[in-house]
Amino acid sequence: MFGIILIAPVIQLIFLGYAANLDIEKIKLIVFDQDKTSTSRKLVEELTSSGYFVIQEYVNDYKSVTTYLDYNKAIVAVVIPNDFEKKINRRETTKLQAIFDAADGNTASIAAGYLQQIILQFAKNTSFQMMQKSGNLIIPVGNITPEIRVWYNPTLKTRNYMVPGIVGLLLSIVTLLLTSLAVVKEKEIGTMEQLIVTPLKPYQIIIGKLVPFILLGFLSIVIVLTAMRIVFDIPVKGSIPFLFLSAFFYILSTLGLGLFVSTISKTQQQAMMIAVFAVMMPMVFLSGFAFPIENMPEIIQYISYIIPLKYFINIIRGVISKGLGFAELWINALVLLIMGIFIIVLSSLRFQRRLD
Structure with missing residues (x-):
């Protein structure tokens, strides 16, 4: 668990940062x-x-x-x-x-x-x-000469666009996948039944299972942003507090999805398969991480509106690359908050019924 939380994100950031290059x-x-x-x-x-x-x-x-x-x-x-x-x-x-x-x-x-x-x-x-x-040199009159200014990514490096999105991808892996595995592991080794017979109420058990992964999610963000700055020389140009606030809103969604996966899985292998293929891959494909949403069929574009990672990647790329903050990205943050509360409440209610 220590390696997955602290070491794997950095290794994945480096590998993906160098591999995700369309230049x-x-x-x-x-x-x-x-x-x-x-x-x-x-x-x-x-x-x-x-x-x-x-x-x-x-x-x-x-x-x-x-x-x-x-x-x-x-x-x-x-x-x-x-x-x-x-x-x-x-x-x-x-x-x-x-x-x-x-x-x-x-x-x-x-x-x-x-x-x-x-x-x-x-x-x-x-x-x-x-x-x-x-000797017939004629200087044309009235030529149009474009003066090109490249904003946000002067070197036109694909890496400067892809690496910030990798931050959201790694945060999804740490919170969604580890949450589902941790809860299912409790069922496999029998400690979940021991928790149920204690005086703890269901919502207290849920909070106890989710809070550590919220802290681990923030720790992963700090590690990945630091590695991004050191390895790829990509600084955070915008508001860091707003970035962490938005990350908390997004973590609510991923924790809720991880909790939901744990309620429909009986083994850790099953939880991993569902989390990766039924949740993670659609989120990656439809979030705009690798493929522009504007190029997708119209019906797929509508489906992308229910993908939390889409809004979080908009925030990450806006804050890191463009130096934006709350004033420009508050709509994305509000959507993340609403989706996060909705998902985690529904998943908690389902998990609570399973405990009962």
Whole structure:
């Protein structure tokens, strides 16, 4: 229990923090250069010098292109036609082929964005150099120049978005799973019957079982936030008291769900299976932790409104990443409080009937 409560959250935070990374940094590239001119080589140099693309091989036919893509040895193949430089010098429209392995649509779309940006910049620089050489340099008037400002995550790292959500995920594991297992264990070893015959009232037994896990939940939050700051250098920008208050509201929901699981389980193995597959996995999938809720079918979006983790992740990401507080996130906190009271009251009533 000591290891699960104090050590496992830190290990899971580190593993998930490094694993939950959608950033594409090294894109495997193969080049089919039919032109083999200085201009085509310059284009390839632009791709590699960007830091996004790593050339795996230069190939000489389409069959090799297909082989590399089929066996996952490359994500994108760039095919440069044999009249590439000639058409550029003639100032004609020049076609360039890029073939993507889009089995992973997210990776392919990001790689396509990088490739398009580099090629557009290459075309712009090439055109500018040709105009300079010809002496017909014309400075356009009234260009629109965007000034981009990236808020909240200037480095655009996926980790800065995913790691705060992991805090809510680990808190769910500690409170929901351990609560259900602890109560069921009391039944298995026979101590629950001993508690029933004591002068303790049912609500006192319930409080006695839940209060320790509330304290353990807060202890886990402190440990995980500290590890998040030290390992990933992600500070809490917003109100820490509001974050802990919201965590208490969320813990009410997870404790209630854990208590409910214990009332329908006879063994610890059964409690773990129900808690993980019937409660935890739907919460993770429908909370917006990994998948944007806006991209889900409309009926699934409506179902997500009854998922407590959804509101807690909104609060965590708002407080940690954006520096928000009660004024901006009070609706999420209020929903968590209402859901927490509702769930824990119903679960306590069911647990109390089982005790009777």
